[in-house]
Amino acid sequence: MRRYFYSIDQVILRRLLFRHLPEPKLRELLERIIASGAGLYRRADVIQWLGWDGPGRPGAGLPIGNLTSQFWGNVYLSELDHIVCRALRVPWYQRYMDDFTLFSDDAEELLVARERIGAWLAQERHLELKDPGARPERTDHQLHYLGYEVTRGGLRLGPKARGRMPERLGAAVDDPKRLTASITSYAAAWKFGQ
Numbered sequence: 001m002r003r004y005f006y007s008i009d010q011v012i013l014r015r016l017l018f019r020h021l022p023e024p025k026l027r028e029l030l031e032r033i034i035a036s037g038a039g040l041y042r043r044a045d046v047i048q049w050l051g052w053d054g055p056g057r058p059g060a061g062l063p064i065g066n067l068t069s070q071f072w073g074n075v076y077l078s079e080l081d082h083i084v085c086r087a088l089r090v091p092w093y094q095r096y097m098d099d100f101t102l103f104s105d106d107a108e109e110l111l112v113a114r115e116r117i118g119a120w121l122a123q124e125r126h127l128e129l130k131d132p133g134a135r136p137e138r139t140d141h142q143l144h145y146l147g148y149e150v151t152r153g154g155l156r157l158g159p160k161a162r163g164r165m166p167e168r169l170g171a172a173v174d175d176p177k178r179l180t181a182s183i184t185s186y187a188a189a190w191k192f193g194q
Contacts, residue, residue: 001121002128004098005069006041006050006061008076009126010034013062016075030068037063060126073097076125083120088113099146107136 001007013034018027040046041061062069074097084093084102090113092103104110114134121127137143140152148155157165172179 001098002130003050004127005064005073007057007127008060008062008073009057010059010061012125013072013076017072033063033066033068036066037061057126070097079124080117080120084113084117088116096146101145103139104136110136 014031017030021027021030040063041050042058062072077095077098080100081093081095084090084100090102090104090109094101102110102113104113114129114132118129118132121129143150144158147158147161149158168182169179172182
């Protein structure tokens with residue numbers, strides 16, 4: 001999705017959360033957390049830092065950094081999972097937060113699914129696909145996904161992640177816990193890709 005966390009419509013999010021949470025005190029707490037990011041994506045310094053050409057939409061965006069943000073990000077798109085699997089019946093589908101892939105032997109099926117998903121996202125979630133003109137790719141070629149280079153033979157860290165590694169490890173040198181966490185994370189990624 002294009003600018004996913006910054007574009008989440010707070011009215012829609014409240015409706016999705018409150019549908020299963022009738023307790024007034026819990027709703028009040030959730031309202032306070034959602035409101036804690038009010039106006040954040042309309043501030044000039046944040047707009048500049050994000051490299052935007054204008055302010056975010058009023059009433060949109062989650063306060064990044066709260067533990068709730070990732071959970072709510074998944075809730076916000078959970079209906080998409082059902083649409084892709086049940087209505088569109090795409091043979092293979094996976095989603096990690098706002099990144100998703102569709103797999104099929106029929107390229108035309110993927111193009112139709114992309115158009116229907118884009119329309120649903122715009123109408124029901126006020127979101128845009130990051131690359132609405134994406135074309136199906138063969139799985140026997142290397143793909144870049146979630147910071148990895150993905151091939152049939154395995155995974156390896158993508159060029160951006162490899163490029164950031166020295167800087168991140170260097171920044172963590174004076175903090176043993178942070179350094180250990182960084183090394184563990186990179187080692188796990190390396191081992192997973194072997």
